[in-house]
Amino acid sequence: xxxxxxxxxxxxxxxxxxxxxxxxxxxxxxxxxxxxxxxxxxxxxxxxxxxxxxxxxxxxxxxxxxxxxxxxxxxxxxxxxxxxxxxxxxxxxxxxxxxxxxxxxxxxxxxxxxxxxxxxxxxxxxxxx
Amino acid sequence: xxxxxxxxxxxxxxxxxxxxxxxxxxxxxxxxxxxxxxxxxxxxxxxxxxxxxxxxxxxxxxxxxxxxxxxxxxxxxxxxxxxxxxxxxxxxxxxxxxxxxxxxxxxxxxxxxxxxxxxxxxxxxxxxxxxxxxxxxxxxxxxxxxxxxxxxxxxxxxxxxxxxxxxxxxxxxxxxxxxxxxxxxxxxxxxxxxxxxxxxxxxxxxxxxxxxxxxxxxxxxxxxxxxxxxxxxxxxxxxxxxxxxxxxxxxxxxxxxxxxxxxxxxxxxxxxxxxxxxxxxxxxxxxxxxxxxxxxxxxxxxxxxxxxxxxxxxxxxxxxxxxxxxxxxxxxxxxxxxxxxxxxxxxxxxxxxxxxxxxxxxxxxxxxxxxxxxxxxxxxxxxxxxxxxxxxxxxxxxxxxxxxxxxxxxxxxxxxxxxxxxxxxxxxxxxxxxxxxxxxxxxxxxxxxxxxxxxxxxxxxxxxxxxxxxxxxxxxxxxxxxxxxxxxxxxxxxxxxxxxxxxxxxxxxxxxxxxxxxxxxxxxxxxxxxxxxxxxxxxxxxxxxxxxxxxxxxxxxxxxxxxxxxxxxxxxxxxxxxxxxxxxxxxxxxxxxxxxxxxxxxxxxxxxxxxxxxxxxxxxxxxxxxxxxxxxxxxxxxxxxxxxxxxxxxxxxxxxxxxxxxxxxxxxxxxxxxxxxxxxxxxxxxxxxxxxxxxxxxxxxxxxxxxxxxxxxxxxxxxxxxxxxxxxxxxxxxxxxxxxxxxxxxxxxxxxxxxxxxxxxxxxxxxxxxxxxxxxxxxxxxxxxxxxxxxxxxxxxxxxxxxxxxxxxxxxxxxxxxxxxxxxxxxxxxxxxxxxxxxxxxxxxxx
Numbered sequence: 001x002x003x004x005x006x007x008x009x010x011x012x013x014x015x016x017x018x019x020x021x022x023x024x025x026x027x028x029x030x031x032x033x034x035x036x037x038x039x040x041x042x043x044x045x046x047x048x049x050x051x052x053x054x055x056x057x058x059x060x061x062x063x064x065x066x067x068x069x070x071x072x073x074x075x076x077x078x079x080x081x082x083x084x085x086x087x088x089x090x091x092x093x094x095x096x097x098x099x100x101x102x103x104x105x106x107x108x109x110x111x112x113x114x115x116x117x118x119x120x121x122x123x124x125x126x127x128x129x
Numbered sequence: 130x131x132x133x134x135x136x137x138x139x140x141x142x143x144x145x146x147x148x149x150x151x152x153x154x155x156x157x158x159x160x161x162x163x164x165x166x167x168x169x170x171x172x173x174x175x176x177x178x179x180x181x182x183x184x185x186x187x188x189x190x191x192x193x194x195x196x197x198x199x200x201x202x203x204x205x206x207x208x209x210x211x212x213x214x215x216x217x218x219x220x221x222x223x224x225x226x227x228x229x230x231x232x233x234x235x236x237x238x239x240x241x242x243x244x245x246x247x248x249x250x251x252x253x254x255x256x257x258x259x260x261x262x263x264x265x266x267x268x269x270x271x272x273x274x275x276x277x278x279x280x281x282x283x284x285x286x287x288x289x290x291x292x293x294x295x296x297x298x299x300x301x302x303x304x305x306x307x308x309x310x311x312x313x314x315x316x317x318x319x320x321x322x323x324x325x326x327x328x329x330x331x332x333x334x335x336x337x338x339x340x341x342x343x344x345x346x347x348x349x350x351x352x353x354x355x356x357x358x359x360x361x362x363x364x365x366x367x368x369x370x371x372x373x374x375x376x377x378x379x380x381x382x383x384x385x386x387x388x389x390x391x392x393x394x395x396x397x398x399x400x401x402x403x404x405x406x407x408x409x410x411x412x413x414x415x416x417x418x419x420x421x422x423x424x425x426x427x428x429x430x431x432x433x434x435x436x437x438x439x440x441x442x443x444x445x446x447x448x449x450x451x452x453x454x455x456x457x458x459x460x461x462x463x464x465x466x467x468x469x470x471x472x473x474x475x476x477x478x479x480x481x482x483x484x485x486x487x488x489x490x491x492x493x494x495x496x497x498x499x500x501x502x503x504x505x506x507x508x509x510x511x512x513x514x515x516x517x518x519x520x521x522x523x524x525x526x527x528x529x530x531x532x533x534x535x536x537x538x539x540x541x542x543x544x545x546x547x548x549x550x551x552x553x554x555x556x557x558x559x560x561x562x563x564x565x566x567x568x569x570x571x572x573x574x575x576x577x578x579x580x581x582x583x584x585x586x587x588x589x590x591x592x593x594x595x596x597x598x599x600x601x602x603x604x605x606x607x608x609x610x611x612x613x614x615x616x617x618x619x620x621x622x623x624x625x626x627x628x629x630x631x632x633x634x635x636x637x638x639x640x641x642x643x644x645x646x647x648x649x650x651x652x653x654x655x656x657x658x659x660x661x662x663x664x665x666x667x668x669x670x671x672x673x674x675x676x677x678x679x680x681x682x683x684x685x686x687x688x689x690x691x692x693x694x695x696x697x698x699x700x701x702x703x704x705x706x707x708x709x710x711x712x713x714x715x716x717x718x719x720x721x722x723x724x725x726x727x728x729x730x731x732x733x734x735x736x737x738x739x740x741x742x743x744x745x746x747x748x749x750x751x752x753x754x755x756x757x758x759x760x761x762x763x764x765x766x767x768x769x770x771x772x773x774x775x776x777x778x779x780x781x782x783x784x785x786x787x788x789x790x791x792x793x794x795x796x797x798x799x800x801x802x803x804x805x806x807x808x809x810x811x812x813x814x815x816x817x818x819x820x821x822x823x824x825x826x827x828x829x830x831x832x833x834x835x836x837x838x839x840x841x842x843x844x845x846x847x848x849x850x851x852x853x854x855x856x857x858x859x860x861x862x863x864x865x866x867x868x869x870x871x872x873x874x875x876x877x878x879x880x881x882x883x884x885x886x887x888x889x890x891x892x893x894x895x896x897x898x899x900x901x902x903x904x905x906x907x908x909x910x911x912x913x914x915x916x917x918x919x920x921x922x923x924x925x926x927x928x929x930x931x932x933x934x935x936x937x938x939x940x941x942x943x944x945x946x947x948x949x950x951x952x953x954x955x956x957x958x959x960x961x962x963x964x965x966x967x968x969x970x971x972x973x974x975x976x
Contacts, residue, residue, distance in 0.1 A: 015709065016337075023440040030444045034462050041456045042822045050458075089428065091334050091671045096710060099338030099429055106433040114441060114469040121461025128456040 009077035018075075019104050022068045022111035029064040030118050033057050041128035049127050057122040064115050072108030075101045140690050149695040150665075156696035157249070157662040160722040168722045170254040171661060176240025177558065179261045182268065183233040187544075188625070189272055190224035193217050195622055198582075202615040204603040214599035215282035216301065220275055222285030226401065227309050228268045230543055234408035235260065235319035237547075238347050241554060242323065244652035245341050245415075247332040247670065248703050249663035249693075252325045252794045255720045255766065256318050262730030263315035270738055271308035274301060281305035284597060286394050286449075289379035289387045293371045300741065303372060307737040310365045313358045314733075320354040321801045323347050325794050330703055331711040332651075333692060334670040341650055341673070342431050346411030349439040350404050355801060356443065357400035359809035364393030367816065367912070373743070376901045376908040378816070384829065384905035388453060389819050393812055395446035403442040406542040407435060410477060412550035413499050417481050419553075419648040420496045421488025424673060427480040434480070437473035441466060451522045460519045467517030474510060478503060493646065494568035498549030501576045502541050509537025512587070527597075530590025536583045545575070548628065553646065555635070560657040562641045567631040574624030582617025585610040644683075649674030654686055666694040666779070667704050670711075692779045704778065705794060715788045716778060718769065725762040732758055760930065767795065768939065768946045789946035799950045803957040810916060810961050817909050817968055821976070827906060828973045834900035835907060838893030838914070843970030846890035847962050850921055853883030854959040857928060861948045864935070869942065873935055876948075880928040883955075886962065887921035890914050893969065910969045917958075917965045924958050927951040 012018075040053050078101035083094025088102075139145055159169050169175065197217050200208045209217065239257050243250055251257050274280040281301035283292035292302045327348040331340065367378040368390065377383035379390050418425045425431065444466035451460055481503070490496070512534040516522045525531060548571075555563050589610040594601060601607050644653040653676060654664055666689040672678040685691065693702055693716070705715040732755035739748035771786035778784050790796055821827040829835050856879035864872035894914050899907035931947045934940035940947045 020436065020440070023437065027440060027443065030462065030466065034459060037456070037458055037462070039822050041459070046456065053458075087424075089338060089424070089673055091336060091339060093710070096336040096338045103429040103432045103436070106429060107437055110433065110437045110441075110469075110472060113472065114444075114466065117465040117469045118444075118462055120465055121458050125456075125458035125461060128458065 006077045006080070009074040010081055012074055012078070015100075018071070019100055019107065021071045022104070022108040025064050025067045025071075026111040026114045026118075029060055029115050032060050033118055033122065037122075037128075044128070046128045051126075054122050054126075057119055061115060061119040065112060068108050068111045068115065072105055072112070075104035075108060077101075079105055140688055140694065146689055146694075149689055150660075152696045152699065153662045153665075154660065156699050156701055156721075157660075159661055165722070165724075168724045168727065170258040170720060170722055170726065172239050172243050172250050172254060172257060173558075173661065173663070175254070175257050175261050176236055179232065179236030179257075179264070180240060182261075182265055183229055183236050186224055186228040186232070186268055186272065188629075190221050190229060191622065191625065193221040193224070193275075195618060197221065198615040198618040200599060201601075201611050203612070204601050204608055206600055209599070211599045212282065213278075215597070216275055216278070216280035218597055219282050219284055219301075219305075220272070220280045223281065223305060223309065224268075224272060225539075226285060226405070227312055228264075228272065230405040230539070231316055231401075232264050232268070232312070233547065234350065234405065235264075235316065235323075237412070237550065238323055238408065239319070241557070241652055242326055242344065242347060243330075243663055244557070244655060245343055245650060246326065246330055246335070247651045247654070247664050247668045248326075248330045249667070250701065250703060250719055251322050252330050252703065252705075252717065252719065253322050253798065254701075255723055255726045255762070256322050256798075258723075259726035259730050260315040260318040260322070262727045263318070263734060264312055266730055266734035267308045267311040267315070267737070270734075271304055271312075274304045274308075279304065286391075286398065287368075288394075289368070289371070289390050290381070293368060293379050295372055303369070303741045306365045306369050306372075307741045310362060311734055311737040313362055313365075316354055316358055317802070317805050320351040320358075320805070321798050323351040324355075324801055325797050327351075328708045329705050329714075329794050329797065331706055332667050332670050333704065333706055333711055333713050335706075335711045337709055338428075339670060339673050342414040342425065342428070342435075343411045345432050346407045346414065346435045349435045350407045353400050353404050353407075353439050353442070355805040356808050357397045357404060359805050360393045360812040360815075361397035363809045363812035363816070364390055364397075366813075367393075369740075370908070370912070373740070374902070376911070377905050378908060380905075383903065384820065384824065385908075386820065386823055386905075388450075388823075389816055391450050391453065392446070392819065393816075395449045396443070396812070398449065399446045400439075400442045402538065403438055405539065407438065409502075409543040409546035409550070411435075412553070413481060413502070413546050414477075415648075415650065416495050416499050416549055416553050417484050418488075418674070419646050419650075420491045420493050421484045422491065422647075423484065423488040425480065426484045426487060427476075428673070430480050431477050434473040434477035437476075438470060441470040441473065445470060445517075448517055448519075448522070451519045452526045457519070464517055464519050468514065471510065471514055478507070493552075494563070494565050494572070495549040495553035495646075497569060497572050498545050498552065501572060502545035502549065505537055505541030505545060505576075505579065507541070509534055509539075509541050513538060525590060527595055528590035529586040529594045529596055532596050533583050533586035533590060536579075536586075540579055540583075548572075548575070551628070554652075555632075556641045556645050557652060557655055559635060560640050560659070561635050561638045562645055563631050563635060564638075567627055567634075571624045571627035571631065574627060575621050576624075578617045578620025578622070578624055580617065582614050582621055585613045585617075589614070644676070649677035651675060654683060656687070665689050667692040669780070690779075692782070694779055697776070698772070704784070705788070705792075713778070713782055713784055714792060716776060716784045716786050717794060718771070718786065720766045723762075723766065725758060725766065729755060729758045729762060756926075760926075763930070764934075764939075768934070768944070770939065770941070770944045787944055787946075789944070790949045793946055793949075795946055795950055796953065799953045803954060806920075807957055807961070810964075813909070813912055813916060814964060814968060817913065820905055820909060827976070829904055829906055834898060834903045836897055836899070837906075837973050838897045838899065838910060838969055840970040840974070842889055842893030842896065843966040846886045846893070846917070847966040849882050849886030849889055850917070850962040851959055853879045853881075853886060853921075853924065853928070854955045856882060857948075857952055857955045860931070861945070861952050864940075864942060864945055864948055867942050869935065872948070873932055876928050876932040876935070879955075880925045880932070883921050883928065883958075884925045887918040887925070890917045890921070890962070890965070913965045913969055917962050920958050920961060924951075924955055927954055 088095045088098045292298045327344045370376040371378050377385040379385045379387045447463035448467045668686050668691045675682050700718045703717045705717045735751040736748050775783050775785045856875045860872045860875035901908040901911045934947050
């Protein structure tokens with residue numbers, strides 16, 4: 001099963017769009033957190049308890065983390081494509097694929113951390129003060 | 130790509146090579162003559178002018194800073210008045226940001242990127258020239274204002290409401306808005322050029338994993354410009370409408386909100402810091418491997434740093450607004466993002482240190498500047514982590530602590546690496562090395578001067594000295610710290626003076642050898658025999674450091690053994706390759722010397738300058754002149770049908786001379802331009818919803834002048850513009866199938882429908898008698914309607930232009946770039962019409 005999944009992931013198209021997918025996910029999550037909270041707080045005053053916002057951010061965070069993890073998994077699988085020896089800086093299809101995959105994997109890691117960071121305030125602040 | 134065999138001329142024969150060189154020389158010959166030499170568009174000429182002008186702007190803004198420090202050297206000083214002081218610090222900040230740092234990045238990139246990529250020029254050389262002339266005109270206009278006591282004086286971020294009140298701020302604010310808006314246009318032009326350059330003009334074989342890291346950074350920065358500058362342009366539009374026509378976007382008494390300006394400014398302003406920082410650190414990424422004598426360690430990690438910083442920098446803007454009373458939870462989001470951005474920033478610094486550690490370091494002058502820059506930048510980064518924490522920022526906000534922080538970041542992250550880059554790349558353009566001795570003296574003067582000048586500001590800030598005060602009293606214990614800061618600033622200036630002395634002595638020095646630093650990257654193919662053609666031939670690249678790794682590489686390039694070693698048709702030619710793997714796609718012909726870019730910049734610049742002085746009729750005339758010049762430029766210089774379909778480029782490869790649609794560079798330029806344009810539009814939409822968010826009732830209760838445009842006219846406008854869009858697509862499809870007459874009819878119908886759509890979208894607010902000076906609601910509706918109408922009018926011009934091209938035989942079934950490009954424009958137009966229709970027509974019904 002795992003080998004099959006890995007094999008499928010390896011055959012997905014890799015491109016510059018794939019490279020930025022994890023960070024785009026972070027961006028959407030970030031905007032969602034900020035805009036939803038800003039509108040909610042502006043419309044209902046500083047002392048409102050925003051448990052609905054916290055719940056929504058929690059759900060959005062889980063979804064975003066799953067998406068980033070999926071893109072990280074594909075990148076990880078692609079970074080294991082068989083081919084030339086390290087350091088993978090040759091003019092070959094495999095090395096270009098591996099490079100994009102490693103860069104995507106690193107960006108997925110960064111995005112994962114960034115999404116968790118963004119979500120933390122929602123679990124510290126209870127209202128709109 | 131076709132590989133039908135066409136044999137190369139015999140590159141072993143020196144006579145053949147000499148003849149090729151003669152033809153190349155003729156095709157790339159610079160224009161001569163007292164005036165016409167300025168019509169050059171080659172990157173090596175424009176890049177040098179650009180760099181020198183930006184350097185001059187830095188010196189000018191530096192002198193302003195020295196006057197500021199002279200005023201602050203002792204308490205209660207009266208060297209300059211408070212009003213002059215305001216102009217000094219505003220112009221110092223604005224010039225360093227808009228007229229030095231950003232243009233310098235564009236200048237250096239235009240200068241060295243083609244060399245780094247082994248291409249002969251940028252994909253749109255005339256656009257580079259246009260950008261340069263725009264920068265020069267706008268820059269002189271803004272900088273010169275101080276000699277007329279008319280410089281902007283509201284601080285470099287120009288916060289309303291004081292700056293939007295013409296009776297309080299004079300003409301300086303208009304000069305800032307309009308002069309710098311014009312320069313923002315130049316920045317977007319450069320971004321288009323650089324993105325297409327990096328993605329489509331790499332030499333064959335230079336896959337994404339072999340691209341020089343400089344190009345990665347430039348790609349990221351250029352994309353950032355597309356999303357960072359347009360919100361500021363949108364803000365500028367709102368700002369000027371308030372100043373010139375009294376539309377109350379930032380006037381709280383009439384429903385406006387000064388905070389919207391802060392949002393739009395900082396959505397630009399924070400990424401701006403990284404737009405300045407990344408290109409300079411990119412120079413470092415070229416310098417470090419050369420002097421560590423090894424490949425850079427962690428290539429994908431650097432890409433992570435560049436791309437990651439680029440994205441995250443858009444999630445930080447509110448950390449400039451921590452004290453504006455936003456909910457704490459909102460501050461938390463931005464505080465968190467501000468801390469995360471330290472990760473990618475640190476990663477690249479560790480990669481550089483690791484490379485130096487693992488290499489055999491040659492301690493050269495450029496590397497000394499790099500190392501000093503890192504030390505300064507790290508301190509600025511650490512204070513950045515401090516001010517990213519909201520409670521600390523509440524204490525430090527608007528004090529000298531911030532002044533210290535931002536100068537540590539910008540001088541460490543931008544200025545010092547640029548001086549390192551100057552010492553590193555000077556031989557590439559002059560074939561002479563600068564003096565190591567003077568360079569080191571200058572470095573130590575700057576390094577010591579900088580720290581003596583700026584470190585005490587941390588302390589004076591924590592002691593409570595606010596920024597932007599023109600003097601301070603004797604008793605509050607700030608005397609020594611300010612004296613130190615002034616001494617340090619002058620010491621730093623002395624260091625810059627030594628660098629200038631070094632540059633001035635350069636013509637007297639002897640020629641350096643070729644590739645004097647023994648570097649491994651393509652730009653060092655440049656030979657001391659200066660030729661205007663860039664590279665002798667476009668190389669086949671097999672590694673990240675071809676000069677180091679591939680035996681005989683330099684000789685093979687010199688002997689024209691790779692691609693395009695000739696200019697048989699006396700044309701300036703580049704190779705276009707694929708985005709991921711740099712496989713050859715096309716030979717693109719680019720424009721030679723022309724006066725048109727300069728004329729376009731002059732006429733367009735006049736529009737902005739004349740509006741500043743409220744000379745609207747003259748501005749309109751100038752705008753029409755600009756339109757004529759630009760159409761003339763496009764008509765004569767773009768989409769030219771080649772005399773044959775394809776040509777051999779060497780190594781048995783034959784490439785087409787024309788392409789259209791996504792394969793062509795022009796299509797990408799249109800797509801990128803429209804991305805920036807759409808960002809500006811979305812910023813205005815953001816403005817609408819910002820007002821909706823902050824008001825309990827938006828749109829406001831119905832009364833004369835405040836009743837919205839209803840749904841009829843917006844819907845009709847949408848239908849008409851969508852019909853124009855569909856007809857334009859139909860024109861593309863029928864033209865591609867050889868039904869030329871049908872395509873022309875479709876274009877005519879499209880123009881009529883789009884034009885009617887422009888009128889219909891204006892009819893909504895016009896017939897509803899919305900009064901934009903009464904309240905912010907009618908004002909923002911008008912702005913959105915005008916935005917769509919102006920874009921539809923431009924769309925009509927494009928449709929008629931394409932029709933004329935078809936009638937004139939300049940666009941045919943195969944050579945159909947024009948219609949494919951305008952379809953991209955109309956996709957975006959239709960989208961903005963759709964969003965506008967929903968927002969101004971239907972949204973008020975929902976709330």
